Amino acid sequence: MPSVADVAAHNSRSSCWVIVSGKAYDVTEFLDEHPGGARSILRFAGRDATAEYEPLHPPGTIESLPKDKHLGPVDDLTLEPEPTATTSEIQTSTSPLIMTTSAPVILPLSACMSLEDLAQVAAIKLSPRAAAYYHSGAETRYSRDRNRRDWSRIGLRPRVLINVGPTPRMRTNVMGFDSSLPIFISPAAHARFGHPDGELCLARTAARMDIAQCVSTYASMTAPDIAAEFFNDPHKRGGAMFFQLYIPRVKKDAEKLIAVAKKAGYQALVVTVDAPVIGKRDDDDQFQALAAAADGGDSENKGKEDTEETLPPLPSQEPGTLRAAHNATFEWSDLPWIRHCWGPEHPILLKGIQTAEDALLATQQIGPDGKRLVDGIYLSNHGGHQLDYAPTSVQTLLDIRRRAPQVFDQLPVYVDGGVLRGTDVIKALCLGARAVGLGRGFLYALSAYGTAGALRAVQILSDEIQTTLRLLGVADVAQLDERYLDLSEFGIERAKL
Structure with missing residues (x-):
């Protein structure tokens, strides 16, 4: 049984031990394989990392290390958690995506009338670490912020004196499965930052409200546990489960992830194609650097001074591919292999078009059996996390409509990015989208009130979608098209009557 002093002696890149849940592990050989980079582990070299580890990783993650790296319980470990940096100690440039008038008290759930209200509650409850991750965007955050702005640039054109019946029809087909609303829960990592149940809150919501949940490779609960929560929920009334796949650094390891998803019962595979490397996310990186400084510096750089004599690597001579958490060589020619691993029974979508x-190229991917390899495309700029100044889904929808309109006839199109209102959903459907994903909106909802918050988010969206349909004079979401939009702010004028 190692002691606290034994662990503390192994506090460098050459020998790195950490404590998680009272047990010591040798993670030296894993440092460069960690998706978050070596630095995120080296911050806790020789120390207890439990508080940082638990919200980020599914149960059993560190236990999967080779047995010889399990060093056993720490015999004199105090039960007191190690102090972590407080809000006052860590200041970042992060500003919330949603900033409304500050409230002296937290809104009760019954008073939350919009997803912005739920985000306001979440902003009060979230830890600085969680806020940095949830609110971050690539570099200047222009893409993140424009995601929201572009929906507001589209106007609506209501028709009047039309009887839409007692209830407009909102049901649609999402990735091959019937859904009560034309929305789904977008994949997003680290939901346990916001609530101890993390993605389980969203699985219950999908099951109870008859919508789909797309689960991230980097979910903070295991893919089988999330699926089991969905399929076994006693209040289940429908819904579907999709698995979002990042191709790992070792490309062949994707086969293991796909096999786990198939065994757990996931019904569609959503392959992310816009993340060969991780985008430069200043807010998140800055938080981690400041947290390391508050801890006394990370082990990777201990003893180094920030002077001009400290030479960084020459450009393009950094060890390994810069920001490469995933496989940087994944390409179109790999799609037959993905289809073979997933099988022909359930759909495959490409996320990040x-x-x-690229939308047109997706329609042209044909397997050896003469069938399409791709069953749908998912327009997304990764919530503004990847490439700054990347197009929003609104821009991409308009781009496809102008230059490759045949895409809409050949593949269903899904979108996400900046969607927080039912009117945003309606606008996307009018532009040709089949359904709309929400990521941050559901993260804020569960961070505010757990499962109850996520359920409330669906209720709010349903209310807004139904109200918008009635006021537009539309009886069925299938009837929506560009006639109901004013696109003049994008330079698109309507033909004369």
Whole structure:
């Protein structure tokens, strides 16, 4: 049984031990394989990392290390948690995506009338670490912020004196499965930052409200546990489960992830194609650097001074591919292999399409059996997390409509990015989208009130979608098209009557 002093002696890149849940582990050989980079582990070299580890990782993650790296319980470990940096100690440039008038008290759930209200509650409850991650965007955050702005640039054109019946029809087909609303829960990592149940809150919501949940490779609960929560929920009334796949650094390891998803019962595979490397996310990186400084510096750089004599690597000579958490060589020719691993029974979608050219290429991917390899495309700029100044889903929808309109006839199109209102959903459907994903909106909802908050988010969206349909004079979401939009702010004028 190692002691606290034994663990503390192994506090460098050459020998790195950490404590998680009272047990010591040798993670030296894993440092460069960690998706978050070596630095995020080296901050806790020789120390207890439990408080940082638990919200970020599914149960059993560190236990999967080879047995010889399990060093056993720490015999004199105090039960007192190690102090972590407080809000006052860590200041970042992060500003919330949603900033409304500050409230002296937290809104009760019954008083939350919009997803912005739920986000306001979440902003009060979230830890600084969680806020930095949830609110971050690439570099200047222009893409993140424009996601929201572009929906507001589209106007609506209501028709009047039309009887839409007692209830407009809102049901649609999402990735091959019937859904009560034309929305789904977008994949997003680290939901346990916001609530101890993390993605389980969203699984219950999908099951109870008859919508789909797309689960991230980097979910903070295991993919089988999330699926089991969905399929076994006693209040289940429908819904579907999709698995979002990042291709790991070792490409062949994707086969293991796909096999786990198939065994757990996931019904569609959503392959992310816009993340060969991780985008430069200043807010998140800055938080981690400041947290390391508050801890006394990370082990990777201990003893180094920030002077001009400290030479960084020459450009393009950094060890390994810069920001490479995933496989940087994944390409179109790999799609037959993905289809073979997933099988022909359930759909495959490509997430991260951002141009008309790539949307058209997706329709042209044909397998050896003469069938399409791709069953749908998912327009997304990754919530503004990846490439700053990347197009929004609104821009990409308009790009496809102008230059490759045949795409809409050949594959269903899904979108996400900046969607917080039912009117945003309606606008996307009018532009040709089949359904709309929400990521941050559901993260804020569960961070505010757990499962109850996520359920409330669906209720709010349903209310807004139904109200908008009635006021537009539309009886069925299938009837929506560009006639109901004013696109003049994008330079698109309507033909004369």
